[in-house]
Amino acid sequence: MFDVLIIGGGVSGISCALVLGSAKDKAFALNKKIGIFTHQKTSSLQEAVFNNAYGIPPGKLGSDLLIESTRDLSETYPHLIQIPNEKVLKIEGAYPEFTITTNKNSYQSKIIVVAIGAANTFAIEGLMDYIEPHKKSIPEKQRIQLRNVDHKVTEGIYVAGTLAGWRSQLSIAAGSGAAVATDILTLWNNGIQTHAHDSIKK
Numbered sequence: 001m002f003d004v005l006i007i008g009g010g011v012s013g014i015s016c017a018l019v020l021g022s023a024k025d026k027a028f029a030l031n032k033k034i035g036i037f038t039h040q041k042t043s044s045l046q047e048a049v050f051n052n053a054y055g056i057p058p059g060k061l062g063s064d065l066l067i068e069s070t071r072d073l074s075e076t077y078p079h080l081i082q083i084p085n086e087k088v089l090k091i092e093g094a095y096p097e098f099t100i101t102t103n104k105n106s107y108q109s110k111i112i113v114v115a116i117g118a119a120n121t122f123a124i125e126g127l128m129d130y131i132e133p134h135k136k137s138i139p140e141k142q143r144i145q146l147r148n149v150d151h152k153v154t155e156g157i158y159v160a161g162t163l164a165g166w167r168s169q170l171s172i173a174a175g176s177g178a179a180v181a182t183d184i185l186t187l188w189n190n191g192i193q194t195h196a197h198d199s200i201k202k
Contacts, residue, residue: 002033002081002109004184005100007088007124009038010045011170012161013115014069015177020184021077023196028189035081035107037088038070044117044168053170083107091126095156111156111187113180118143118162127153136167151180158183 004020006013017036023029048062056065074082086102093099096110114127118134120142127146130153134143145165151158160180161173182195 001097002035002107003188004032004034004111004113005098005107005109006034006036006113006115007100008115008117008161009036009066009070009082009084010043010115010117010161011173012164012177012180013038013113014073015174016113016115016160016181017073017080017177018077019178019181019196021073021080022198023185024077024079026185026189026194026196028194029185032188033081034079035083035109036073037083037086037102039085039087044162048170050170056170088124091124091157095154098156111158111184113158113160113177113184114146114153114163115160115177115180116163118145118168120144122163127157130154134162135165137162151176151183 006016013036020034043066045062045066050056050060051058070082073080086104088100088102090101091098098109098112100107100109122144130146131144132147134145137143146153146159146163148159148164151160151164153159158180160177162168164176166172166176185194
């Protein structure tokens with residue numbers, strides 16, 4: 001049983017995983033089992049080049065960023081379980097016991113974070129009733145989002161990035177993933193507002 005399973009290895013998913021991973025030494029996060037499906041084939045980053053994203057050198061290719069981000073996540077927070085090359089097909093159950101079925105396996109998790117793109121090809125059974133037109137995309141693009149309030153779709157299910165209704169700017173997507181992570185950390189911390197910072201201070 002995972003405590004959190006993140007669906008999506010793009011900007012918002014990896015950002016969410018990084019923040020959750022960085023809380024590993026906090027008492028309320030000890031022994032939490034965190035996983036992320038790092039399937040990236042359909043990520044919009046595959047065709048991106050970045051010149052206006054904070055902290056990223058101009059000219060950085062999105063395809064390179066995808067490779068580097070999963071590697072960095074593995075090296076920095078090896079306790080996070082990366083699940084590559086699996087596509088999520090179905091979500092069943094209710095908080096705190098969901099079953100996630102992929103094209104290869106099934107998993108159980110207490111909390112799910114959905115952090116994949118906003119294409120109208122979205123087809124995860126169990127979430128289809130939450131689909132609505134994307135509120136910050138032009139209608140011609142036929143983008144969708146999952147109905148949510150402050151990233152929360154329903155009890156135990158969160159959505160991040162463009163699928164949460166945000167615009168497709170890297171910085172916005174990363175912030176959305178981090179916001180979900182801090183909401184989960186707050187939940188683990190018995191509702192006390194919290195976040196995780198790394199610091200050079202001793």
